[in-house]
Amino acid sequence: MLKINDINVYYGNIHALKGVSLxxxxxxxVTLIGANGAGKSTLLQTISGLLKPKTGEIIFENEHVAGKVAQSIVKRGISHVPEGRRVFANMSVEENLDLxxxxxxxxxxxxxxxxxxYQLFPRLEERRKQLSGTLSGGExxxxxxxxALMARPRLLLLDEPSMGLAPLLV
Ligand SMILES: Nc1ncnc2c1ncn2[C@@H]1O[C@H](COP(=O)(O)OP(=O)(O)OP(=O)(O)O)[C@@H](O)[C@H]1O
Ligand SMILES: [Mg+2]
Known part of the structure; x- marks a missing residue:
């Protein structure tokens, strides 16, 4: 479904991903494990089009997607739950789901x-009118x-998904 061939990603002069294939x-x-700063988040951001690899290929369902803009990658079926949640704090739960x-x-x-x-996370339904910035970390x-699920993704990328969640939900 997803094939990554020898990608190299830089932040300016910093060589963050060195020849990653997957x-x-x-x-x-698939779980990606590595130390702080190993490049896990960088890899997910590169897959979802937020970063462009300098060299190498990313092939999703037989299409080359490396360097394509993020919205076109979402449209192809990849959703990303970023590290640190990044919900739209000034919008309600319902509005975040709509987006x-x-x-x-x-x-x-x-x-x-x-x-x-709402079935998966009943807590969200209870709080659907609440501003997202006022939700607890786990919420x-x-x-x-x-x-992310609202895009009906074919591939879901979760960056540190267990952060702040109760063991039962993890
Ligand atoms: N915007 C940026 N500008 C410069 N360097 C960056 C930037 N983002 C990340 N880096 C560097 O790239 C490397 C990889 O970072 P990344 O966030 O991908 O690591 P990670 O594996 O997700 O770590 P963690 O487990 O701490 O979340 C780190 O050395 C980091 O300092
Ligand atoms: Mg990270």
């Missing part, structure tokens, strides 16, 4: 998916995941 097949759950479906037009499907997210993590 293959992920449909249905797999997750920004590129979709199937109103009925969107409504169904909001219900699915914000649930919202970040719910927002």
């Amino acid at each position: 293959e992920i097949n449909q249905g797999e759950i 997750g479906a920004y590129l979709r037009k199937d109103k009925k499907g969107i409504k169904e998916d909001v219900e699915k997210v 914000q993590q649930m919202l970040a995941m719910g927002r």
Whole structure:
């Protein structure tokens, strides 16, 4: 499903990813483990189009996506739950979920998916009118995941998803 061939990513002069290759097949759950600063978040950001590799290829479902703009990668089916949640703090839970479906037009499907997210995380439904910035850390993590699921991704990238969540939810 996803094939990464020998990518190199730089922040200015800092060589953050050195020749990373990785293959992920449909249905797999793949965990990336490494020390602080190893480049895990950098790799996810590169897959989702927030960073461009200087060299190397990223192939998602037989299409070259390295360097494509992030929204076009979301459209192809990759959603990213960033490290540190990054919810839209001044918007409600409901509005954050709506934004997750920004590129979709199937109103009925969107409504169904909001219900699915609320089933998965009942706490979010209870708090659907609340400003996201005032949610607890764990609730914000649930919202970040719910927002990503609203795009109906084929591939879900989760950066440190267990951060702040109860063991039961993890
Ligand atoms: N915007 C940036 N500008 C310069 N250097 C950066 C930037 N973002 C990350 N780096 C550097 O790139 C390297 C990889 O960082 P990255 O955030 O990918 O690590 P990580 O594996 O996710 O670490 P952690 O487990 O702490 O989240 C680090 O040395 C970091 O300092
Ligand atoms: Mg990280």
